[in-house]
Amino acid sequence: MARHRAGAGPATPATVALDRAGVPYARHPYAHDPAALSYGMEAARSLGVDPARVFKTLLVDTGNSLAVGVVPVDGQLDLKALASALQVKSVTMADPSTAERSSGYVVGGISPVGQKRALPTVLDETAYAHPTIFVSGGRRGFDIELAPGDLAAVTRAVRARIGRA
Template sequence: MSKTTRATQFLHRQKVQFTVHAYEYDPNADRIGMQAAEALGEDPARVLKTLMALVDGKPVCVVVPSDREVSMKKLAAMFGGKSAQMMKPVEAERTTGYVVGGISPFGQKKPVPTAIEQEALKHDLVYLNGGQRGLQVRLNPSDLVRLLDARTAALASD
């Protein structure tokens, strides 16, 4: 497995402190984010999943703890839209340039507006997909917000 991806290259170019963590990816896992947390032996609240969605038909990136689900109503409201829905896997891969299970918010083919669940900011360090299946990067969540010029709010379903 290569530990150099578009995501890690992006982080290096931005001179951000991060570490890379490989784990055994299970393509048959029911919840990929939870499987990553378990494989890393980390609290699921610190292992964030990257989701691609559409708000009024426009692509957005959503980052939430792996043990939470996104409220589409809250997501739409955050971006001033009327409706939100998850992007189809094929469309997410085309938009990001990554394969599902390996989508990182960093180094996407075309940058899109990003939303981050505010609960993620409570941790000193968080894990995110590093741009390929079985690869996570660990960094300070404030760097995540700054690098992606992300909006933060309560996005998880109640």
């Protein structure tokens, strides 16, 4: 994949982090509808991409800290599987305002890349079935496309089955 094209979407902490790391990616801006019920499914439809290739970033609370799960938008996060991958007893979904403060992004635009604080991250193993996947680029209406291995490397993600249909 070629490096991003200048001017093809906003500069965000995610794109800055990818540029600094030398990770190839593509920018995919789209018109965000504030009435959309699912940000990830909106991205898949707007970009004309199979929802299995579009991944959402979810923050969870381990009881002691926060962590990140990255799963396909057409499925759900399996909290027990994520807790197991993180080697903790259990996890709950993080409060949206806590997720926003920790990541530096707004809900619906939380990217796994370029967060204010690096958090333990788990990438669903289904990502590796695709040469590239899409994740939020750090704003609603803006996704980035990159190889799953590159996403895992830049976020230091663990690979595990944490999603379910």
